[in-house]
Amino acid sequence: MKRYGMVIDTLKCIGCGDCVVACKTENKVPEGLCRDWIVEEVKGEYPHLQMEYRSERCNHCLHPLCVYACPTGASHIKKGTNITLVHPELCTGCKACIAACPYDARFVMPQGYVSKCTFCDHRLEKGQLPACVSVCPTHCMYFGDLNDPLSEVSQLLKRRKWKVLAPEAGTKPQVYYLT
Numbered sequence: 001m002k003r004y005g006m007v008i009d010t011l012k013c014i015g016c017g018d019c020v021v022a023c024k025t026e027n028k029v030p031e032g033l034c035r036d037w038i039v040e041e042v043k044g045e046y047p048h049l050q051m052e053y054r055s056e057r058c059n060h061c062l063h064p065l066c067v068y069a070c071p072t073g074a075s076h077i078k079k080g081t082n083i084t085l086v087h088p089e090l091c092t093g094c095k096a097c098i099a100a101c102p103y104d105a106r107f108v109m110p111q112g113y114v115s116k117c118t119f120c121d122h123r124l125e126k127g128q129l130p131a132c133v134s135v136c137p138t139h140c141m142y143f144g145d146l147n148d149p150l151s152e153v154s155q156l157l158k159r160r161k162w163k164v165l166a167p168e169a170g171t172k173p174q175v176y177y178l179t
Contacts, residue, residue: 002145004081004144004146005144008178010054012138016137018137020034020036020132026123034107035105036056037057038055056165057116057117057175058116058117060117060175061084062171062172064171065171069099070097072094074090074097074113075091088113091114095114102169146174161179163177164177
């Protein structure tokens with residue numbers, strides 16, 4: 001099984017938003033909605049402040065609460081991977097998955113079904129990187145198979161200090177932030 005993961009270097013991210021624009025363009029996301037977004041977090045007290053930019057999205061968790069909450073099976077894990085997808089034709093728009101997601105990564109499309117980041121699964125099938133990764137001007141985003149110990153993402157996680165968002169949720173997120 002491929003365990004896809006994304007590693008984002010918060011020391012290199014400048015919060016430019018190119019990843020957001022690439023995603024919206026690649027996936028034809030309607031105006032006012034987004035599958036990924038930029039967060040700016042400031043910590044500390046003046047004059048000792050630290051600022052971090054993060055590109056956030058669905059975390060394609062190993063224990064996806066959204067999939068477990070879906071009553072129709074529309075939210076599912078792609079066979080042979082950990083990529084969480086939505087079958088629009090099976091989605092009733094009940095929003096149970098939205099309520100279950102600790103990352104606020106889901107939204108309702110104008111047609112009434114729920115959507116989210118897919119790690120650009122359609123691009124992966126062609127051997128391409130997700131659109132967000134391919135356009136990053138600072139090359140702070142990395143993508144690959146975390147089950148491959150020689151992959152760049154695995155190597156980065158071995159060498160650098162990292163964190164995940166909402167670890168207390170128990171979802172085992174597969175988006176990692178280098179700090």
